[in-house]
Amino acid sequence: MRVLTGIQPSGKLHLGNYFGAMKPSLALQEENEVFLFIANYHAQTTIRDGALLRDYTHNVALDFLACGLDPQKTAFYRQSDVPEVHELAWLLSVVCPMGLLERAHSYKDKTARGVDANHALFAYPVLMAADILCVNAEQVPVGKDQKQHLEIARDLAGKFNRQVGEEVFKLPDPIIRDSVAIVPGVDGQKMSKSYGNTIEIFGNPKKTRKTIMKVVTDSAALEDSKDPDTCNVFALYKLFADEAEQAALAERYRAGGMGYGEAKKALADKFEAHFEPYRAKRAALEADPDFVNDVLREGAAKARKAMQPVLTAARAAVGLE
Numbered sequence: 001m002r003v004l005t006g007i008q009p010s011g012k013l014h015l016g017n018y019f020g021a022m023k024p025s026l027a028l029q030e031e032n033e034v035f036l037f038i039a040n041y042h043a044q045t046t047i048r049d050g051a052l053l054r055d056y057t058h059n060v061a062l063d064f065l066a067c068g069l070d071p072q073k074t075a076f077y078r079q080s081d082v083p084e085v086h087e088l089a090w091l092l093s094v095v096c097p098m099g100l101l102e103r104a105h106s107y108k109d110k111t112a113r114g115v116d117a118n119h120a121l122f123a124y125p126v127l128m129a130a131d132i133l134c135v136n137a138e139q140v141p142v143g144k145d146q147k148q149h150l151e152i153a154r155d156l157a158g159k160f161n162r163q164v165g166e167e168v169f170k171l172p173d174p175i176i177r178d179s180v181a182i183v184p185g186v187d188g189q190k191m192s193k194s195y196g197n198t199i200e201i202f203g204n205p206k207k208t209r210k211t212i213m214k215v216v217t218d219s220a221a222l223e224d225s226k227d228p229d230t231c232n233v234f235a236l237y238k239l240f241a242d243e244a245e246q247a248a249l250a251e252r253y254r255a256g257g258m259g260y261g262e263a264k265k266a267l268a269d270k271f272e273a274h275f276e277p278y279r280a281k282r283a284a285l286e287a288d289p290d291f292v293n294d295v296l297r298e299g300a301a302k303a304r305k306a307m308q309p310v311l312t313a314a315r316a317a318v319g320l321e
Helices: 015-028 050-066 084-095 098-102 105-112 124-133 144-164 205-212 232-240 243-255 260-286 289-317
Strands: 002-007 033-038 074-078 139-142 173-176
Touching: 002 015, 002 124, 015 033, 015 050, 015 139, 015 232, 033 050, 033 289, 050 074, 050 260, 050 289, 074 289, 084 124, 084 144, 084 289, 098 124, 098 144, 105 124, 105 144, 124 144, 139 144, 144 173, 144 289, 205 260, 232 243, 232 260, 243 260, 260 289
Parallel strands: 002 033, 002 139, 033 074, 139 173
Antiparallel strands: none
């Protein structure tokens, strides 16, 4: 199955990114033909500092490679290295009704939060559709907040196909990530850079441990019985622990006599043990930037090879060839 997924380099990756997008994406490469891109054009809707965007993009590449992305199995590339996507975005814009974009939830949500209401943000779903359709992806992993964008991509593909009288594009199906647990941030809200409540996966170890010790809990005393099912610390611990470890800690919660500080230390230990081998690999990759850039260039070459026949067919269908 040909699968496409992407991630915005809008900041340092955190546990929410890891369990919500990175880990599921890496699992796909074992049984699928995967195209995974760093969406640095999309990130420009919120990041205007060129040096910062360049740094975030490189760090996302390091993070994915350190955590197990295999360039032999996955075409891994920067969005900006595949110009075919932008040409296709124009061809799709020609058939895209304004009303379709005006109904996009993401645009309304972001402008309501103070993001500049510019054309790039408004036309974001068209570029996303081009990302997907340019490789003729059959499946696209999406969360609930991105499901509408995939529906727009399907609408544009269908409209284009009907207009030219042939099936230039496949209609991609979603892989809905409803089963992915919501990762709580240190304040108990969903972990998000916009809330400033994240735990970075490759942050400074001492600082990360201090951050974990700040995870919000209730005011139960040390001797009190505690409910693991409503505890942010336990919710994070479950992400790393096996069933036996989860059951053992849950029993200690309910028995009383354990403070939240002890649970937080157990979480910090699990975090460090999980990411330590990845941290070592990341350090080696960081010392070899040429390798990382070569991986991205080779990934872009693979993606462009897949895109060329699709774009050629689209150009011919509208009379550009």
